[in-house]
């Protein structure tokens with residue numbers, strides 16, 4: 313339970329290690345781990361270590377920069393930097409966000425359709 317008496321969010325629990333994940337890369341501000349239900353051969357989530365609900369609530373430009381830098385590092389490590397990839401963040405109901413902790417999806421390893429659904 314957190315100070316408000318609510319259970320910590322699932323990605324906070326992954327960041328603190330209380331829920332297992334397969335880490336791919338990390339820096340002081342962000343953690344990258346494999347998506348539980350991959351939508352492409354490479355599907356990695358990049359999350360801030362701090363709980364931030366979504367891009368709409370983000371208030372730290374440097375933190376956002378660290379997230380993007382880690383997403384690019386993930387692509388290099390996963391071998392998709394040359395073939396190309398997509399970085400996307402879903403925001404709120406219409407954006408299709410299902411976990412209320414800011415995350416970047418890094419998707420690649422196959423041609424990706426556009427526009428998204």
Ligand code: 5GP
Nearest residue numbers: 322333345346347348349402408409410411
């Ligand atoms: P969203 O729909 O919010 O943009 O993306 C949430 C993502 O989190 C989904 O792709 C979903 O598969 C992934 N996810 C949900 N729960 C877990 C979990 O416990 N572990 C991992 N690794 N991924 C999760």
Ligand code: ZN
Nearest residue numbers: 321324363413
């Ligand atoms: Zn959280």
